[in-house]
Amino acid sequence: MDREKLQYFKELLLKKREEILREVAETLKDLEEGSENLPDAVDQAARETNLVIGLRLRDRDQKLLKKIEKALKKIEEGTYGICEACGVEIDEKRLMARPEATLCIDCKRAQERLEKIKGE
């Protein structure tokens, strides 16, 4: 991949990371404010539900953030856009939609099939 394209994807990744961080901050703020406004009687359960949602969201975002960090590192190392499993170049259209992708679409599908089998 040439430098211009790498730069483009780098910016895409940085922007995505910023969006996630902002969203996480806002969500956490909303959750805190939300539970403060609850009357005492309406109740511990609602507060806990909010907390669980917040944590789950953070877990998902954290995973995505880690992927973004990894992709940024790959750009520095010059291995960005190469499938980790089979070594082919990942389709650029795929990278535009998911700049943090580390697998080509075929390997990704294979992985998802495996996860589904494991999950069942």
Ligand SMILES: [Zn+2]
């Ligand atoms: Zn692959």
